[in-house]
Amino acid sequence: MALTVVGSIAFDSVRTPFGERERMLGGSAVHFALAASFFTDVGMVGPVGDDFGAEHLAVLSAHGIVTDDIEHVAGGKTFFWRGHYDHDMNVAHTDETQLNVFAEFEPKLSRRSRESQVLFLGNIQPELQRDVRRQSSASFAALDSMNLWIETTRESLIAAIGEIECLMLNDAELRMLTEQPNLVHAARATMELGPEVVVAKRGEYGAVLFSDDGSFAIPGLLLEDVRDPTGAGDSFAGGFLGYLDAVRIAGGHDDRALRQAMAYGSVMASFNVEDFGTERVSSLTEAEIADRLSAFKRLTHFEEAPIVRSAQRPHHVPTSGPGHG
Amino acid sequence: MALTVVGSIAFDSVRTPFGERERMLGGSAVHFALAASFFTDVGMVGPVGDDFGAEHLAVLSAHGIVTDDIEHVAGGKTFFWRGHYDHDMNVAHTDETQLNVFAEFEPKLSRRSRESQVLFLGNIQPELQRDVRRQSSASFAALDSMNLWIETTRESLIAAIGEIECLMLNDAELRMLTEQPNLVHAARATMELGPEVVVAKRGEYGAVLFSDDGSFAIPGLLLEDVRDPTGAGDSFAGGFLGYLDAVRIAGGHDDRALRQAMAYGSVMASFNVEDFGTERVSSLTEAEIADRLSAFKRLTHFEEAPIVRSAQRPHHVPTSGPGHG
Numbered sequence: 053m054a055l056t057v058v059g060s061i062a063f064d065s066v067r068t069p070f071g072e073r074e075r076m077l078g079g080s081a082v083h084f085a086l087a088a089s090f091f092t093d094v095g096m097v098g099p100v101g102d103d104f105g106a107e108h109l110a111v112l113s114a115h116g117i118v119t120d121d122i123e124h125v126a127g128g129k130t131f132f133w134r135g136h137y138d139h140d141m142n143v144a145h146t147d148e149t150q151l152n153v154f155a156e157f158e159p160k161l162s163r164r165s166r167e168s169q170v171l172f173l174g175n176i177q178p179e180l181q182r183d184v185r186r187q188s189s190a191s192f193a194a195l196d197s198m199n200l201w202i203e204t205t206r207e208s209l210i211a212a213i214g215e216i217e218c219l220m221l222n223d224a225e226l227r228m229l230t231e232q233p234n235l236v237h238a239a240r241a242t243m244e245l246g247p248e249v250v251v252a253k254r255g256e257y258g259a260v261l262f263s264d265d266g267s268f269a270i271p272g273l274l275l276e277d278v279r280d281p282t283g284a285g286d287s288f289a290g291g292f293l294g295y296l297d298a299v300r301i302a303g304g305h306d307d308r309a310l311r312q313a314m315a316y317g318s319v320m321a322s323f324n325v326e327d328f329g330t331e332r333v334s335s336l337t338e339a340e341i342a343d344r345l346s347a348f349k350r351l352t353h354f355e356e357a358p359i360v361r362s363a364q365r366p367h368h369v370p371t372s373g374p375g376h377g
Numbered sequence: 378m379a380l381t382v383v384g385s386i387a388f389d390s391v392r393t394p395f396g397e398r399e400r401m402l403g404g405s406a407v408h409f410a411l412a413a414s415f416f417t418d419v420g421m422v423g424p425v426g427d428d429f430g431a432e433h434l435a436v437l438s439a440h441g442i443v444t445d446d447i448e449h450v451a452g453g454k455t456f457f458w459r460g461h462y463d464h465d466m467n468v469a470h471t472d473e474t475q476l477n478v479f480a481e482f483e484p485k486l487s488r489r490s491r492e493s494q495v496l497f498l499g500n501i502q503p504e505l506q507r508d509v510r511r512q513s514s515a516s517f518a519a520l521d522s523m524n525l526w527i528e529t530t531r532e533s534l535i536a537a538i539g540e541i542e543c544l545m546l547n548d549a550e551l552r553m554l555t556e557q558p559n560l561v562h563a564a565r566a567t568m569e570l571g572p573e574v575v576v577a578k579r580g581e582y583g584a585v586l587f588s589d590d591g592s593f594a595i596p597g598l599l600l601e602d603v604r605d606p607t608g609a610g611d612s613f614a615g616g617f618l619g620y621l622d623a624v625r626i627a628g629g630h631d632d633r634a635l636r637q638a639m640a641y642g643s644v645m646a647s648f649n650v651e652d653f654g655t656e657r658v659s660s661l662t663e664a665e666i667a668d669r670l671s672a673f674k675r676l677t678h679f680e681e682a683p684i685v686r687s688a689q690r691p692h693h694v695p696t697s698g699p700g701h702g
Contacts, residue, residue, distance in 0.1 A: 091685075092686070234600075235599065236601045237601065257582040258582075258594075258596055260596070260599065268677070269676050270677065270679070271594035274592055275559075275561070276561045278559070299682075308680065311678070312679055312680060312681075312682045338684060341684065349679075349681045350591065351593060352593070352594060352677060354595070354637055359415065359641075359667070360416075360623045361416070361417070
């Protein structure tokens with residue numbers, strides 16, 4: 053049981069209608085690892101600069117995250133992102149990106165990372181993702197990406213997708229990638245590229261999972277306070293893959309576990325957005341997670357009940373409908 | 378057990394990327410009544426003109442719909458709508474609206490309609506909805522509306538909302554009505570206007586129900602073929618209220634039944650959009666409805682499972698999280 057994530061380790065400066073923060077600990081690998089740490093052993097791979105100090109490592113270590121493969125680039129600066137959200141918190145506006153140490157990043161996985169059963173390739177250049185995948189012997193590798201890579205490095209991305217077991221994208225990105233406006237068709241076209249599991253993320257509307265066993269759809273949790281959506285997708289992936297790794301589902305073929313993992317992914321994403329950066333997830337308790345999972349079950353549960361018609365007036369169903377138009 | 382709907386009875390000319398149809402039988406009352414007819418006894422109130430013939434009445438009668446309160450205006454023409462959908466089928470573009478007999482409509486409810494336990498006020502002018510509500514002794518009245526009435530007849534609409542038990546609106550319209558960007562806050566503000574039940578419709582993303590018992594959210598069914606979304610919201614309302622009427626839930630306080638009704642609403646809306654106008658719903662069978670409800674249950678079901686951590690490496694959860702930013 054071990055999970056490895058490769059992705060950005062960053063400082064994020066974020067402004068939303070509910071406040072702003074300067075240089076918070078962030079990045080896809082950080083959000084993912086914190087969420088996953090509640091479920092399984094997780095190790096991080098990625099570069100940091102001189103500005104990444106012991107106090108930042110301590111946040112990760114406090115959650116039992118293995119930081120041996122965090123590469124300290126002497127004289128370098130950590131990846132930096134500045135962005136803001138307006139009234140529509142579904143849309144992130146990027147104001148500044150400094151790749152810094154990420155520009156020269158050449159991932160080198162330790163034995164622990166190479167042998168992890170489950171691997172998450174956070175949203176970075178597809179060729180870096182492929183490089184990591186080649187070093188890894190994971191039986192279940194999942195990949196996140198974005199519109200930028202679909203537009204600028206499409207061939208590399210499609211090659212990367214052919215080498216993994218699970219693709220996690222926003223629904224709009226899945227449609228863009230496959231040029232299929234219908235989500236079911238888009239998921240099917242994606243599975244023909246290689247992955248046996250496809251997760252379509254839908255922001256506040258939840259997520260859909262597609263596999264050979266069929267499909268599973270969940271709404272988002274209903275939240276009264278959304279303060280900063282940065283990292284929600286990575287927290288979702290952390291809960292999803294963390295749970296799958298914990299129950300030792302390597303092949304992604306256990307429909308029951310995949311559904312439970314989707315629920316935990318939603319729960320972790322819901323905590324992520326309730327406060328800035330990692331503030332909420334890094335101070336979570338297992339009891340809070342369990343409570344929210346129960347709330348999510350209550351939110352979505354219904355019983356299948358048959359149609360009950362009155363005896364007085366039987367319904368006359370035509371064998372074929374009268375046509376119009 | 379009886380349900381009455383007042384709303385438009387129309388001819389619709391619709392063009393979508395998948396084809397076009399001229400002068401199909403349509404309108405909110407028609408879509409609603411056809412969907413509801415699979416669950417309970419439903420009667421329609423609304424005006425038609427000379428162009429509304431026996432063949433159109435026959436479609437309704439074949440489903441056992443009570444048409445006594447359909448008012449034939451001699452010399453008049455039936456309400457007409459022409460519209461189209463582009464690539465994004467969530468957005469209807471109106472090309473032409475002829476109110477025709479609807480311009481002078483003064484609803485007069487028969488005894489059967491007045492005494493129906495459940496009433497649906499389809500999307501028409503709020504003052505007409507209020508007029509009907511005053512004539513009705515329904516214990517559970519539901520109302521649909523749209524951005525047009527929120528913008529142009531806001532005070533009338535708010536008065537109408539104060540006189541009904543259940544408001545059914547698109548989520549964006551609920552936000553617009555209450556000026557609350559957060560859906561939970563918008564629903565709460567709506568309930569303060571009067572309704573004890575609020576249904577937020579989210580198009581392909583499903584729907585959310587709010588009541589004193591809490592909230593219930595469902596995704597939309599995943600459909601491979603969406604040919605014409607016209608009437609989907611009314612078919613949803615027909616399945617929702619038809620089921621509630623059939624199980625004799627007048628007060629809207631039975632949480633279990635409300636959830637089942639939401640599922641049936643989603644099922645009926647999913648059939649509605651699969652073909653033009655009323656083509657799919659008017660030729661449905663109860664077996665198809667039951668099959669799709671089962672498919673919907675499979676689509677959304679998950680089991681609550683606890684977090685399973687490995688014994689080797691206990692998780693260290695801080696009592697309060699390290700802060701950033």
